[in-house]
Amino acid sequence: MSREFVGFDPQELEIRQAHALLNACVAPRPIALTSTVSLSGCANLAPFSYFMAGGGSPLSIAISPGLNRHGEPKDTLRNLVETGEFVVNLVTPDMLDPMNRTSTELPYGESEWELSGLTPAPSVYVAPARVLESPISLECRLFHLLPHGDGPGSANYVIGEVVYIHAAADTLVDGRPDSSRLQYLGRLDGEWYTVVDERNRVRKARP
Numbered sequence: 011m012s013r014e015f016v017g018f019d020p021q022e023l024e025i026r027q028a029h030a031l032l033n034a035c036v037a038p039r040p041i042a043l044t045s046t047v048s049l050s051g052c053a054n055l056a057p058f059s060y061f062m063a064g065g066g067s068p069l070s071i072a073i074s075p076g077l078n079r080h081g082e083p084k085d086t087l088r089n090l091v092e093t094g095e096f097v098v099n100l101v102t103p104d105m106l107d108p109m110n111r112t113s114t115e116l117p118y119g120e121s122e123w124e125l126s127g128l129t130p131a132p133s134v135y136v137a138p139a140r141v142l143e144s145p146i147s148l149e150c151r152l153f154h155l156l157p158h159g160d161g162p163g164s165a166n167y168v169i170g171e172v173v174y175i176h177a178a179a180d181t182l183v184d185g186r187p188d189s190s191r192l193q194y195l196g197r198l199d200g201e202w203y204t205v206v207d208e209r210n211r212v213r214k215a216r217p
């Protein structure tokens with residue numbers, strides 16, 4: 011098989027181009043609809059698809075709220091650093107529109123909750139609310155913050171320890187959330203998303 015390959019040197023790309031390139035290279039990505047509260051008590055809600063699970067003992071996840079185009083921290087990052095608490099809510103396909111509205115850049119201290127139409131529900135161990143419409147919510151405490159770079163678009167790896175999980179009872183099989191009962195929304199590149207549900211799963215036993 012002969013296939014032609016094109017090379018990209020990130021150093022030669024504008025930040026926007028580099029970002030778009032990475033989003034096409036690493037996909038589909040789950041979306042962490044992240045709820046935080048500032049020290050003064052202002053609630054904030056925003057989506058982050060730079061999101062991964064890291065380990066099971068302790069339960070560990072990471073998100074990356076990058077610095078904005080002015081090189082400043084996003085509200086989620088500010089709140090996280092102030093309080094050390096956040097809640098990651100799973101985004102299902104029917105939540106696409108409300109989730110998208112939460113990505114509106116509002117001035118610091120203004121909440122995206124009303125804009126989204128989503129419903130806040132109390133968390134157990136942390137102050138930020140969970141999203142009632144999400145079938146799964148992860149209450150997290152900040153374990154470590156690792157910036158990579160210091161200008162616009164640079165990464166901030168927020169590693170969180172999951173201290174409590176909420177799962178809708180109708181998603182459980184044998185007491186655990188199961189992909190046969192869940193629909194997942196994945197972020198691709200540009201304005202594209204993908205849907206994973208029971209019909210397009212693929213099964214493969216490990217060797």
Ligand SMILES: Cc1cc2nc3c(=O)[nH]c(=O)nc-3n(C[C@H](O)[C@H](O)[C@H](O)COP(=O)(O)O)c2cc1C
Nearest residue numbers: 056057058059060074075076084085086113114115
């Ligand atoms: C689906 C989706 C995924 C996003 N993922 C990220 C991400 O991983 N990192 C990031 O910095 N911004 C991401 N954004 C943009 C932020 O959500 C946006 O900058 C938001 O205004 C940040 O809100 P905040 O300032 O209230 O924290 C994403 C937007 C959308 C719609």
